[in-house]
Amino acid sequence: MSGRGSLWRDALARLAGNRVALVSLAILALMVVAAVVGPLLLDYRQDEIDWANMAVPPFSAAGHWLGTDRLGRDLLVRTLHGLRVSMGIALLATLVSLAIGVSWGAVAGYLRGRTDALMMRVVDVLYALPQVFFVIILTVVFGRSPATLLVAIGAFGWLTMARIVRGQAMALRECEFVEAAIVGGAGTARIVIRHIIPNLLGPVIVFATLTVPQVILVESFLSFLGIGIQEPLASLGNLIADGAVEMETATWILAVPAAYLVLLVFCFNFLGDGLRDALDPRDH
């Protein structure tokens, strides 16, 4: 137990030395707080129309910090709501793929043999499918709701996770502490849950951090095309699509959500890289 504790303490120390990752983490925390609390503190609702201030640029009308869109809706409020939706879907879909991927991979890697071959064959076949296109079919078939998006993205997101976890599990089961557990009379379920999965956490955390921005991008890609989140709900994707229509006359309607999205993706990528460097120092 003390060995694992020091591994995590070392990793934390390495992460604390990585300025880019720390700044990213701080910005992300700020964005989460802003997305959750921000809309409550601002004066406008996301679908509220300010008839006196339509398409006003940032900082020019009282109360509209980042201006309004062509319908007079407050852009900051809508962007924060979009951030909420995009981050919410991304975190939930990542959790879904985490749960499926980790259990699938850990079981396959631990059991090996024919079960493993069969389980990984399923992963291979799904992996070969053009995933974005199947997500599109799913949204066509089951309607364009946040729930469909969540399930459709989560259903494909677990594949790489399963592969990573399987590889780790195969290596871990050869370790002495697993042998000791078997000798101690622990059953398969107990070994997988108590001994294999806790030791997989490092790579799983890294991969999950890098999955979140991918999911954000897929969701906003679909919402941008009009297949994802629908008006009047805001997501970063459909806000950007809105802005693209208006960019000739009102650049900020495009610039504000685009800036938030890019910042979000940047920060997650830098944090993921930082975590990888911290948890897996072998490469360096």
Added chain:
Amino acid sequence: MHDKSGFVEAAAFFVPAEAVIVTMLAYVVRRLCGAIPTLAVIVALSFVMTRLAPGGPFDEEQALAPEIRANLEAAYGLDQPVAVQFGRYVAGLLHGDFGPSYKFRDFTVTELISSGLPVSLTIGAAAILLAILLGIPAGIWAALRQDQLADRLVMSLAVAGISVPVFVIAPFLALVFGIWLHWLPVAGWVPGRSGDLVLPVVTLALPVIAYLARLMRGSLLEVLRAPWIRAARARGLPPHRILLLHALPGALLPVVSYLGPAVAAVLTGSLVVETIFGLPGMGRHLVQGALNRDYTLVMGMVIVYATLMITLNLMADLVYAWLDPRIRRERRL
């Protein structure tokens, strides 16, 4: 395979060329055998998924009279059992017939595909070509100037290119080069007017350029640390010979292996680019079909996109296998 003595490698070197061709053929056959079931799964899955849909394709705001509905369903074969429908669909596919579009009543899906495919292939191929021509030299340049200003510049641009999605790049480029500078048309497609294609192609290429540059830099730096490069330097070979003949062939392998994912990225990006720039390609038909819930159109487009992706991926893998001596000589010794 992994002997340290180098004997296997040395022996493989003397195997006649015909043997190489035979193993390559075997590899091609093996990969094809893997691709065909995948395609079958794609066709079956997309068919089953669209049949699972709650409601039929003719559910509109105004309910149709039952007789009209029955006639429509009979005309499209929807009154048959699902197995019969699937059989007919597959038989049609094998003859290049993707069935009628449910919403564009005047067109068949095959017509829409054959009008859109050339557009999508043109911009896709141009984007991949542009990405190879710019990304690889940029990566080499950055690697040769490691940790200098040029390297930092290329790598920051690459990180930006990877993190900024196509649907942000596209409106941004249209704004700057189309609306502010008036250099290029913002949207539209007149056959033969090549200016229309510049922005779409550049938009599609940018993320791939960024990935290729980063990959190329990383793998070249790794190869340049290898002992045989040090040996070549010690023998006094000129730096450009070392780079071109000793370092690059090996360093290019990871880059070639990225070509498959690059094709996928470009095909996915084409949905956005065709929508934004108003190009009449397959991507726009797919998006329109998805918005209209036009099942046959979406199904047909997804099948064509999947086939393209799998075929091009296969070709990229074959190029890789042909270049990589470890795979080329696999199973021979």
